[in-house]
Amino acid sequence: MTRSLVLLPGDGIGPEVVAAAEVVLQAVCRKFSHQVETRSFTIGGAALRAKQSVYPDETRAACTAGEPVLLGAVGDPAFDHLPREQKIETGLLALRFSMGVYANLRPARAWEGLEDATPFKPQRTAGTDLIIVRELLGGLYFGEPRGIASDGQSAYNTMKYSVGEVQRVARVAFLLARSRSKRLLSVDKANVLETSQLWRRTVNAMAAEYPDVALEHQYVDAFAMNLALNPTRYDVVLTENLFGDILSDEAGAVSGSLGLLPSASLGDGGALYEPVHGSAPTLAGRDVANPAGAIGSLALVFRHSWKGEDEARAIESALARTIREGHRTADLVAPGQKATSCSQFARLVAERI
Numbered sequence: 001m002t003r004s005l006v007l008l009p010g011d012g013i014g015p016e017v018v019a020a021a022e023v024v025l026q027a028v029c030r031k032f033s034h035q036v037e038t039r040s041f042t043i044g045g046a047a048l049r050a051k052q053s054v055y056p057d058e059t060r061a062a063c064t065a066g067e068p069v070l071l072g073a074v075g076d077p078a079f080d081h082l083p084r085e086q087k088i089e090t091g092l093l094a095l096r097f098s099m100g101v102y103a104n105l106r107p108a109r110a111w112e113g114l115e116d117a118t119p120f121k122p123q124r125t126a127g128t129d130l131i132i133v134r135e136l137l138g139g140l141y142f143g144e145p146r147g148i149a150s151d152g153q154s155a156y157n158t159m160k161y162s163v164g165e166v167q168r169v170a171r172v173a174f175l176l177a178r179s180r181s182k183r184l185l186s187v188d189k190a191n192v193l194e195t196s197q198l199w200r201r202t203v204n205a206m207a208a209e210y211p212d213v214a215l216e217h218q219y220v221d222a223f224a225m226n227l228a229l230n231p232t233r234y235d236v237v238l239t240e241n242l243f244g245d246i247l248s249d250e251a252g253a254v255s256g257s258l259g260l261l262p263s264a265s266l267g268d269g270g271a272l273y274e275p276v277h278g279s280a281p282t283l284a285g286r287d288v289a290n291p292a293g294a295i296g297s298l299a300l301v302f303r304h305s306w307k308g309e310d311e312a313r314a315i316e317s318a319l320a321r322t323i324r325e326g327h328r329t330a331d332l333v334a335p336g337q338k339a340t341s342c343s344q345f346a347r348l349v350a351e352r353i
């Protein structure tokens with residue numbers, strides 16, 4: 001059977017980390033005798049330059065046809081001045097919205113061999129293995145009305161959630177918790193925000209359907225601290241869009257680098273896979289980016305889209321072994337120390353599949 005994967009290399013380091021994931025994909029196909037056909041489309045600044053649109057029609061058609069999509073990153077400082085409707089980041093949100101991917105799974109773990117690479121004490125981070133389930137299509141990112149007043153002296157965004165929006169992402173989190181440690185933490189700001197009060201009430205009401213899952217709640221400010229103090233305490237963490245965006249970058253620091261974090265965005269149809277990091281413009285074109293987040297995202301393609309748990313584990317084990325054996329990209333070495341390049345790191349992972 002031939003599987004299809006849509007590739008969106010995007011901007012900055014995006015094409016380099018996607019190319020790294022492709023090298024690993026080829027190794028997986030050889031080992032497991034799979035055939036995967038890849039097709040690449042433009043998005044973001046690259047698409048704006050080539051097609052005058054951040055999310056061109058042919059890219060949209062490919063991404064909404066039901067096949068999994070692997071995105072590198074988007075973002076280009078040359079276009080930061082554009083108004084919101086034309087912004088590259090607005091194109092990324094349009095991609096996610098068009099694919100209907102409301103549950104963004106962002107796993108973060110401590111890596112054996114990287115104990116000295118985080119600012120945290122290894123005895124606190126060792127054993128960290130958590131997944132943030134970030135609601136991806138609601139909240140402040142999409143709420144209307146939004147805008148800047150005509151006199152330019154004030155601006156506003158709307159934080160909005162419906163019961164249905166909370167239920168569909170909470171269901172993913174409850175089921176994930178059931179398949180793991182049976183513990184679910186929901187993070188909100190219910191002491192201040194009505195959206196969070198609705199969020200908490202909805203999640204509490206659903207808990208009866210999952211009596212085997214122990215549900216806990218924390219306010220987002222307290223959890224931001226606890227994630228740094230005690231990351232090993234947490235397993236599945238459910239939260240709304242903006243809180244999840246911020247907390248997942250913090251989880252990147254707990255792991256050692258944002259470049260290590262993969263993600264899977266799931267909905268009722270298609271699935272979008274992307275490293276958590278952005279286009280890191282200062283690293284682009286230098287073969288220095290860490291491709292682990294993109295390679296880990298490929299593992300998630302196998303796990304969630306292709307029912308390929310063995311393949312996913314093979315990729316994750318090869319990644320862990322490469323890191324354990326001391327191969328580190330520039331983000332993980334001390335200044336002046338020799339680093340493994342992005343492309344070389346990918347080859348090392350591929351050899352270990």
Ligand SMILES: NC(=O)c1ccc[n+]([C@@H]2O[C@H](COP(=O)([O-])OP(=O)(O)OC[C@H]3O[C@@H](n4cnc5c(N)ncnc54)[C@H](O)[C@@H]3O)[C@@H](O)[C@H]2O)c1
Pocket residue numbers: 013017072073074075076077089092257258259260274275276277278279280281282283288289290291293331
């Ligand atoms: N999913 C996405 O496409 C996505 C995500 C985040 C940011 N962005 C966009 O990317 C651009 C840059 O944003 P930013 O600087 O805030 O975030 P960023 O994630 O690009 O970079 C943050 C920091 O992490 C480092 N970093 C990120 N990825 C790395 C990797 N793979 N290897 C080594 N180091 C890595 C960068 O050098 C930088 O120091 C912006 O245009 C932003 O909107 C896109």
Ligand SMILES: CC(C)[C@H](C(=O)O)[C@@H](O)C(=O)O
Pocket residue numbers: 089092093245276278
């Ligand atoms: C670039 C931006 C729109 C995006 C987000 O906020 O979702 C990014 O920060 C992420 O974490 O994927």
Ligand SMILES: [Mg+2]
Pocket residue numbers: 245246249276
């Ligand atoms: Mg982010």
